[in-house]
Amino acid sequence: MVDGLDGMMQFQTAALRLRSYRQELLSANIANADTPGYKAVDIDFAATLARATDKGGAAPAAPELLYRTPSQSSLDGNSVEMDAERAEFADNTVRHEAAMRFLTLQIKTMLAAIGG
Amino acid sequence: MSLFNVFEISSSAIAAQSQRLNVVASNIANADSAAGPDGKAYRAKQVVFQAVPTRSDDGPAKVRVADVVEDTSPQRTVYDPKHPLADANGNVSLPNVSVVEEMVNMLSASRSYQTNVEVMNTAKNLLLKSLTIGQ
Numbered sequence: 001m002v003d004g005l006d007g008m009m010q011f012q013t014a015a016l017r018l019r020s021y022r023q024e025l026l027s028a029n030i031a032n033a034d035t036p037g038y039k040a041v042d043i044d045f046a047a048t049l050a051r052a053t054d055k056g057g058a059a060p061a062a063p064e065l066l067y068r069t070p071s072q073s074s075l076d077g078n079s080v081e082m083d084a085e086r087a088e089f090a091d092n093t094v095r096h097e098a099a100m101r102f103l104t105l106q107i108k109t110m111l112a113a114i115g116g
Numbered sequence: 117m118s119l120f121n122v123f124e125i126s127s128s129a130i131a132a133q134s135q136r137l138n139v140v141a142s143n144i145a146n147a148d149s150a151a152g153p154d155g156k157a158y159r160a161k162q163v164v165f166q167a168v169p170t171r172s173d174d175g176p177a178k179v180r181v182a183d184v185v186e187d188t189s190p191q192r193t194v195y196d197p198k199h200p201l202a203d204a205n206g207n208v209s210l211p212n213v214s215v216v217e218e219m220v221n222m223l224s225a226s227r228s229y230q231t232n233v234e235v236m237n238t239a240k241n242l243l244l245k246s247l248t249i250g251q
Contacts, residue, residue, distance in 0.1 A: 016246075020118040023242070027122045027235045028176035031129030034136075034228055035165040035179055065175060082231070093238050100249050107250040 005110065012103040014052045018045065019096040021063060026089045029068075029080050036076040040068040040085065119246075121170055122239035126232045128168075128178035133229040135181050136163045140222045147213040150201050158211040160187035160218075187212055 025041055032038040048063040070079040139161050146158040166182035169175060189212045197206030 017118070020242075023239065024118045024121045024125065024176045027239065028125050028170075028178070030231055030235055031125045031179050032165075032167050032177055033231075034133075034224065035167045038167045038177070041175070062175065086231070089235065089238070093242060096242055097245060100246055104249050104251065 008110070009103060009106060011053055012099055012106065015049055015099045016096065016103065018043075018049055018052060018063065019092060019099055022092050023089070023096060025065075026085055026092060029085045030082070030089065033078070033080045033082050033085070036078060038078050038080060040070070040080045041065045042068055042088070119239055119243050121176065123236060124170065125176060125178050126236040126239070128180060129232040130229055130236075132163070132165055132179045132181050133225045133232065135184075136165075136225045137222065137229070139163050139184060140218050140225060143211075143213045143218045144215060144222075146211055147215050147218075148210065150199070150208055150210055157191050157209040158213070159191075160189075160211065160213045161185070162187060 022043055022045060025043065029040045029042075032040075042065075043063045044066060052063075068079055068081075068084075070081055071084075072081070073079070143160050149158040151157065161184050163181045164183045164185060166180055167177040168180050169177045191212050192210040193207050194210055195206055196202055196208050199208045202208050
């Protein structure tokens with residue numbers, strides 16, 4: 001049954017881990033907004049989460065990084081677009097909070113089942 | 117945990133931007149310094165930012181100031197025979213600081229600094245909220 005509880009929370013845990021990794025990537029993009037030649041990176045969240053929660057395959061070592069295609073290129077080769085990065089950062093923050101809330105609710109559900 | 121690395125990344129950016137702000141302050145303060153410590157007119161300085169990966173893979177990267185370089189553009193020459201540093205033709209070499217460019221540089225550095233502080237605060241709030249998981 002411990003395995004069952006663990007399995008129940010596995011999805012949200014994987015989602016949270018990936019959300020915080022993406023938060024780190026986006027903060028690195030924002031931090032390097034003025035670095036010449038820096039290329040903004042991101043991950044395909046849905047595909048990476050699907051791979052991370054795939055029961056058959058082994059856990060992937062590191063999520064695959066993709067380079068962002070800027071809508072306007074800059075002279076110094078930097079591909080960070082601050083407005084887009086900040087929007088993604090805010091979006092990721094809310095989704096990170098949502099994942100934490102879902103996890104809390106799952107825990108509460110199980111506590112209710114135990115406590116009756 | 118990944119979210120703690122956000123602090124490392126953002127603080128590196130904050131440090132880099134504040135160094136850039138320092139250099140801008142030095143340039144603006146010396147915009148009219150005809151004589152530097154070496155007897156020559158002051159030269160504008162610029163910081164060079166560099167991305168440094170936080171891990172062995174090329175994932176999230178911090179920022180560091182790789183170098184502070186001197187602007188090699190020619191000095192401003194002003195005809196002022198009364199100036200004590202004027203040459204035989206009455207010309208004085210003044211710093212190659214463009215005050216307008218430096219002001220723009222200052223605004224850009226200040227904005228980037230603020231953005232990174234916000235990023236840090238967001239990460240802090242997320243971490244504090246993650247402490248309440250299950251409550």
